Amino acid sequence: xxxxxxxxxxxxxxxxxxxxxxxxxxxxxxxxxxxxxxxxxxxxxxxxxxxxxxxxxxxxxxxxxxxxxxxxxxxxxxxxxxxxxxxxxxxxxxxxxxxxxxxxxxxxxxxxxxxxxxxxxxxxxxxxxxxxxxxxxxxxxxxxxxxxxxxxxxxxxxxxxxxxxxxxxxxxxxxxxxxxxxxxxxxxxxxxxxxxxxxxxxxxxxxxxxxxxxxxxxxxxxxxxxxxxxxxxxxxxxxxxxxxxxxxxxxxxxxxxxxxxxxxxxxxxxxxxxxxxxxxxxxxxxxxxxxxxxxxxxxxxxxxxxxxxxxxxxxxxxxxxxxxxxxxxxxxxxxxxxxxxxxxxxxxxxxxxxxxxxxxxxxxxxxxxxxxxxxxxxxxxxxxxxxxxxxxxxxxxxxxxxxxxxxxxxxxxxxxxxxxxx
Ligand code: ATP
Ligand code: MG
Numbered sequence: 001x002x003x004x005x006x007x008x009x010x011x012x013x014x015x016x017x018x019x020x021x022x023x024x025x026x027x028x029x030x031x032x033x034x035x036x037x038x039x040x041x042x043x044x045x046x047x048x049x050x051x052x053x054x055x056x057x058x059x060x061x062x063x064x065x066x067x068x069x070x071x072x073x074x075x076x077x078x079x080x081x082x083x084x085x086x087x088x089x090x091x092x093x094x095x096x097x098x099x100x101x102x103x104x105x106x107x108x109x110x111x112x113x114x115x116x117x118x119x120x121x122x123x124x125x126x127x128x129x130x131x132x133x134x135x136x137x138x139x140x141x142x143x144x145x146x147x148x149x150x151x152x153x154x155x156x157x158x159x160x161x162x163x164x165x166x167x168x169x170x171x172x173x174x175x176x177x178x179x180x181x182x183x184x185x186x187x188x189x190x191x192x193x194x195x196x197x198x199x200x201x202x203x204x205x206x207x208x209x210x211x212x213x214x215x216x217x218x219x220x221x222x223x224x225x226x227x228x229x230x231x232x233x234x235x236x237x238x239x240x241x242x243x244x245x246x247x248x249x250x251x252x253x254x255x256x257x258x259x260x261x262x263x264x265x266x267x268x269x270x271x272x273x274x275x276x277x278x279x280x281x282x283x284x285x286x287x288x289x290x291x292x293x294x295x296x297x298x299x300x301x302x303x304x305x306x307x308x309x310x311x312x313x314x315x316x317x318x319x320x321x322x323x324x325x326x327x328x329x330x331x332x333x334x335x336x337x338x339x340x341x342x343x344x345x346x347x348x349x350x351x352x353x354x355x356x357x358x359x360x361x362x363x364x365x366x367x368x369x370x371x372x373x374x375x376x377x378x379x380x381x382x383x384x385x386x387x388x389x390x391x392x393x394x395x396x397x398x399x400x401x402x403x404x405x406x407x408x409x410x411x412x413x414x415x416x417x418x419x420x421x422x
Contacts, residue, residue, distance in 0.1 A: 001333065002352075003363045007044050009033075010375055020216040022315035023148035025324050029379045031311065038145025038153030045379065046311065048332035050156065053310050054135055056187045056329060057158050064180045066131040066160055071113045073137055077103035079112040082284050092140045106139035111280050111302055114161035119286035122298070125165040128288060129173055133160035135307060147216070150268065150312040160303040165290055170275055170299040174206050175236045177273050177303045181210055182234050185270065188310065189327030190317060191231065193223055193267060195244045197274070206275035206301070209246060211267030214316040221267040222250040224257045268313045275301040318403075324380030325403050333361040335419055336381040338372050340388045347391040347412065354416045377402070385415055 011028045018024040026032050031046030042050055058068065074096070080086035086103075094106040107113065114132060122130065135158045145153050162173035178194065185192040190212045197207040211221055223244035230238055243257045246267065255262065278297035281287065290296045306313075318325045328334060337360050339348035345364070352362045361381060363372050376384055386398040391412065399415050400407045410418060 022312035052330040131162040156307040158305040162301040210271035217266035217268040271305040323378035334359040348387040
């Protein structure tokens with residue numbers, strides 16, 4: 001992509017209202033533009049990151065055997081009256097009336113729609129287990145939208161819904177999602193901590209939030225440092241057995257982890273998995289015939305990931321004072337090619353042509369060298385190829401690794417090979 005033909009509105013100054021680094025950088029690097037409180041347009045660069053995050057999630061969900069659907073944003077209130085949640089949900093729900101005076105709403109979540117989706121079709125234990133997911137925009141009229149895409153009102157979520165005939169089977173579905181989440185977050189370069197979460201009246205131990213560590217996180221995590229060690233193994237039962245909780249779930253009196261082994265850090269919630277039994281299937285009459293001929297309510301769980309929140313969370317995890325440092329797996333482009341002066345255009349064009357154009361953002365603009373360098377650092381592409389006057393005189397360019405800051409001089413062909421091979 002040639003920058004001269006792209007749409008990348010970057011900002012030099014930090015916007016006064018943006019308090020945390022991910023909010024500042026996502027505005028400054030031209031990822032998003034706010035149009036109302038907690039509502040954003042995704043600009044071309046931000047959209048590429050969002051899609052990369054979606055792709056990783058979709059790939060791992062598909063590999064786990066979960067099946068993708070797409071449920072609508074706008075839902076009829078009648079479904080929520082069936083589950084009993086319409087009145088309970090409160091002011092976070094955006095309520096709408098259609099032209100027939102029917103009560104509608106912009107979905108803050110999709111348990112009701114998912115239950116309705118299967119209830120007329122899934123009738124036998126033989127149809128189960130089943131797990132469906134979608135990636136869809138939600139609206140929650142948050143009291144305090146803040147921190148940019150981290151707490152928006154309109155935000156993108158991946159939410160999955162599992163259906164099982166009994167508790168044992170539901171546990172397997174739950175554990176599979178736990179494991180899948182670890183894989184997803186690791187692929188984004190993140191270190192997820194699965195903390196035990198409140199199960200409310202459902203009880204049991206099948207509710208976990210996934211957090212990443214960040215000083216600006218809204219939650220306080222308390223966890224045994226064995227958790228990070230065990231993450232490599234992806235052994236769900238062992239991970240679940242380790243002490244890891246957030247905020248009010250921590251009780252110093254019952255916590256048996258020795259002080260020196262207990263980590264206390266701020267975290268950002270990026271996902272939540274939850275088994276809730278027949279909370280929806282019972283009132284909404286979603287049941288199957290079990291193997292021994294009984295009519296049983298379907299056991300359900302739901303599994304959310306904050307897709308748009310992850311864009312902010314990843315920036316919180318990976319940045320320096322110059323800008324964002326994208327992990328390769330989610331970077332909007334892998335390579336930034338900088339043409340420093342008109343004299344080297346021929347050489348820079350040649351490099352651009354030799355690389356896959358979809359992986360390269362080519363700064364072919366006429367701006368000053370300083371502007372070009374700082375913009376490229378700000379948007380945080382993993383690799384930079386800097387084409388200066390040595391490209392003409394000695395066939396040499398600089399290859400910079402954004403994360404380490406290491407700069408190496410290379411022959412043009414060597415630079416092309418080096419970055420193509422990655
Ligand atoms: P929080 O406690 O942060 O409000 P939640 O418990 O309401 O989150 P869930 O209903 O479990 O969240 O939603 C699943 C995921 O969606 C969360 O783990 C989070 O990553 C994301 N999410 C929730 N609310 C928002 C929001 N307002 N903006 C962006 N992402 C959100
Ligand atoms: Mg919330």
